[in-house]
Amino acid sequence: MAGQEEPTTPGLDTPVGGRSRTERAVALARLLYHECTHLLQLYKKRETFLLDHAPDDGRIVSLSPDSEEPSTEEKVQLLHSALRQCLGLLHCVILKEEEEWGELEGDYETMRKNVRIRLEHLLYTTKDLAETEDNTLEVTPDHQCNEETDGAGGVFGLKIWTYRVLVELVHWADHAVQTLHVLHTESEGTEEI
Secondary structure (H helix, E strand, O other), rough: OOOOOOOOOOOOOOOOOEEHHHHHHHHHHHHHHHHHHHHHHHHHHHHHHOOOOOOOOOOOOOOOOOOOOOOOHHHHHHHHHHHHHHHHHHHHHHHHHHHHHHOOOOHHHHHHHHHHHHHHHHHHHHHHHOOOOOOOOOOOOOOOOOOOOOOOOOHHHHHHHHHHHHHHHHHHHHHHHHHHHHHHHHHOOOOOO
């Protein structure tokens, strides 16, 4: 049709199947949460010692907002920062595991790759939702992978640190679902997703 251009790839502002940008962001965060939870289960299944020796669940990634009551937009920006740190930690896990055991193939490795890709996608999504003219957001991993794995050495230390990183991924994926749901509710005026 003359005068009408149909995009080959819908932008974030274009509803796909009737979904808004924020609705798609919540759906993506839910999918990431599901995959992170599954990845953690696969890891626990592989590393059975964790049934008896689960480490503490202290946060690896922590953020301090600039204000006591950050706005929803500020919360999305903080979430974006946390997700960047999580992506950096996941990159380190992949690097250290491949250094230790080489490139393996299996359910755990496949899911780990899926989580990395999904987390990268969510980073681009939160960047598009929260970036402003005054605040440019990065999507590169925020971690240099140069410190020891949580102070404990050797293979056991690596396994414990990997477990803690996977727990962190589950925590922040769940936090993403909650934060993006609030953003959706505020911007769309509806709780239904």
